[in-house]
Amino acid sequence: METLLLISVFVIATCGLVYELIAGTMASYLLGDSVTQFSTVIGSYLFAMGIGAWLSKHISRNLVAVFIQVELLIGLFGGASAILLFAAFEHVASFRLLLYTVVTIIGVLVGLEIPLLMRILKDRFEFKDLVSRIFTFDYVGALVASLLFPLILVPRLGLVQSALLFGILNILVALLTLHLFSREIPWVRLMRGTAFGLLIAMTLAFAYSERLVSFSESSVYPDPILYARSSPYQRIVLTKSEHDLRLYLNGNLQFSSRDEYRYHEGLVHPGLAAVHNPRDVLVLGGGDGLALREILKYPSVQTITLVDLDAEMTRLFSTQPVLTQLNGGSLSSPKVKIISQDAFIWLRNNRRHFDFIAADFPDPSNYSIGKLYTTSFFRLVHDALAPDGVFVVQCTSPLIARKSFWCINRTLQEERFFTAPYHVYVPSFGEWGFIIGTTHPYMQPEQFPSGLRFMSLDTAQNIFHFPDDMKMVETEVNRLTNQALVRYFESEWGGYAH
Amino acid sequence: MKLTRREFLAASATLAAGAAVCGFASHPPPRRFTGKILGAGAKTGHLLRDGGIPPPSLNDRTGVVIVGGGIAGLAAARAMKQRGFDDFQILELEEQAGGNSTSGRNAVSSYPWGAHYVPLANPENRDLLKLFEELGVITGHDAAGLPVYDEYFLCADPHERLYIHGRWQEGLVPQVGTTSRDQEQYRDFFSTMENYRRAKGRDGRPAFAIPLDTSSHDPEFIQLDSISMEEFLRQHGWDSEPLRWYVNYCCRDDYGATMGETSAWAGVHYFASRRGLAANANSQTVVTWPEGNGWIVNRFRQTVDAHVRPSCLAANIEQDGRGVLVDYYDVVKKQTVRVTARAVIFCAPRFVAAKVIRDLREKSGTADAFTYSPWAVANITLKSRPAGRGADLSWDNVMYSSDSLGYVLATNQSLESHPHEAVITWYQPLSDKPPREARMDALATSYDTWANRVVRDLERAHPGIAEEIMQLDVWLWGHGMIRPTPGFIWGKARQDALKPSGNVFFAHSDTSGISIFEEAYARGIAAAKQVLDHLKHS
């Protein structure tokens, strides 16, 4: 019996640390800045444990029964903690409050555990033995937890299931204790009933959570999934590893936080810096606000109109702390007006003119998106450009999809654009292409805004040069009636998992 | 217990499966869909036959009465208006003008009820080129003088796919599972058609032209009218099954008749008459809109709608001294009006003329050579776009093993980058029985039966599509299209039908023998000119 109880100590110690690690990880995932988040979560947790330990002295009767109740509560709160926090991810305003409430509740309960257990066991061991054994098991449990967590739990089970698993362990400890002391405690039946009820609920949740974030989906992404949701238009998935936050739309990588600055500086500056005193800017697509971040580096810019179909994207990227840290809160700038509409349809009704227009659409991998790269679409863009305006469009990889890239160039020329194709190396994408379209021949900028990490006058010297393996090829013009681009794109990317 | 529709369907499917397994029923019970049968015209039209029309109780007077507000009637009206003449009325038995080019719309899209496209205009078809310019379909010309078409009106890619052997292929000419012999016959067939397309007769005219009366009268080509398209294939030794399927499909698609019932001249005309050119599209491209040719109808209506008398059935037309008396029955007011006019442009079909125009009625047999194929058309609004294995959803989607012609995607011209819902227009010429029988069967069939027929057909390529259906309406065209049976196009009956009867001039597209927009339009404006000249001289 004593051994069994000591094993319980080991189990609850592991559980206690796992919950702490889960809360800390969630906080750094969802709020960014892992050092601060981890230390404040751990601090609050330890402090709450202190409160628990202090409270334990006020418990004088039915020690075992209280211990069992504490275990059940820890099982419930700890087990459900990750689900609760994930659910709260959507409601950012209350996220911190919820986080620290959960941390405090679990901390207080965990703080109660060991003092109670010591008092329960005090008559069965000599004091020095008791202290020594309990703390040995406690610390070994902590070690096991800290090893299990990064090596097995997160990669294999994910946060939600790890939490549930340990919740189940807490409940099992409660059941074991109930079994051992069944003659010493009141309302055994009631407690046993509750324990079994919780056990079943947790096990179901464990089994169901597998489907919550479907296993097949999580195996598609290299990193743990932070957020996955289907908007009416696409499946939005954010993944997070220690140093990398990635956005996938319908399974296609949109950016990696490690190198997205290369992409977005490349998209915006060669074009925008070439405009004299830009005032009005239009961004088509780009609901992640990252191109906006770059555009806001030009003080002369007074209005930025962002047209992105998916309100879910712009909402996410204007409210989520990890994401607003990345885009500098650009979507909330008073200069920015967000319009949630299909770019083609919006542009067809547009009467305004813009000094700079950036099109940051997904690659033309299907006929519906291919329409955004046709003569008809580019004509609307041409009509919306101010006399000295500059247009830039992301054009997939000129290395992998050479014909696709030059087809877009040819299509722009068909619509009377002067074009300046260029390419930028983005490690997570590879060699990436953009094309600038202007109504007068394009002149390279004489200056870039300060504070850029990649684009500079030096860099800009090289990007317009295309080595032989990406040199221009003759292609058809992409029109609504022939969608030549989608056909090129399919055959060129066909061999790659895209 | 209340069942949702989905559960209900699932439950009934299970029941059906159970019943089938137990051998109680060989057909699943009909499923229910939201929608109805449209096209009140047939019922109103039957008033003519059944004699339920009261004697005239009102008199009216006008310059010209146009009977029928289809393309021909609207074109005639518009042409008169353009020439500054607007003393005319258009009698139309349906609630709105449009005829076979009528369209509908719902929250998802507009959609056609009949005609859905026009090919690029042939360079010699000046009138059509001019119309396209006036409507903004042609926006200008390039340096070489080729017309530039508005790309929003050119059929968006992908254009066509065929469901064959369990998957969709690109294009309608069967490729999957064909042998080298089939391919050889394809090559032969298409190069023969290409030769006809370039051919000129000894009279210097193109062998096959649009409007068709401008074609060469060279007997070398005209003689093709005496045999059927099936016979034509046989004479060339083209017996490839997929080729025969394809040619038969084309005859049914264009004329609603099988290749055995279609004149070879008409069959070849389809492949050999289209020489349209555009600066910004290849010559196979067609002009189309979500509402099909209803777009043109609506543009025409903008100019002439004030002259249209909807729900008015021309019941009797007779010569009266130097003028014409037209009695029409107003279905809404339930009264008959007698209009005295100086002339009539008759833009309703010949079989109607034979009942309504007294001179023809008395001669009898004047419409006997005119046979019409009945058609069923369904518009189906879907929660999601019908995909399937293989080629992507296209504008025209045909199924190899089906009696229907498959469906056209009304939402094909949508510019949305993430389209969800879709409206598809399903077509079936009822060519499996003689027209009269097929027509009576079709009209006697209930909505539920029609809806289930349509859905079962679609399920060949789209299992589970029933679940996606939000609305399914059906339109039955009793006399959908004139059939160019052998001998009809270059025969006497059609020539007779083109001659005015007194002050009544004829313009319906059936007097061309093939029913296409270009014919209806050409006949309409020609009749307008004829009538105005006639009025000037009398």
Ligand SMILES: Cc1cc2nc3c(=O)[nH]c(=O)nc-3n(C[C@H](O)[C@H](O)[C@H](O)COP(=O)(O)OP(=O)(O)OC[C@H]3O[C@@H](n4cnc5c(N)ncnc54)[C@H](O)[C@@H]3O)c2cc1C
């Ligand atoms: C299912 C279907 C699909 C088609 N698809 C195409 C296509 O894709 N492209 C194409 O070019 N063509 C197509 N057609 C051919 C189409 O018929 C022509 O394009 C064109 O619309 C014919 O016009 P119309 O004016 O000659 O005849 P109709 O459209 O037949 O017009 C005759 C009008 O007269 C009215 N009417 C009849 N009797 C009376 C009366 N007694 N009193 C008053 N009004 C009367 C009718 O209601 C009708 O509105 C299709 C036809 C059908 C049936």
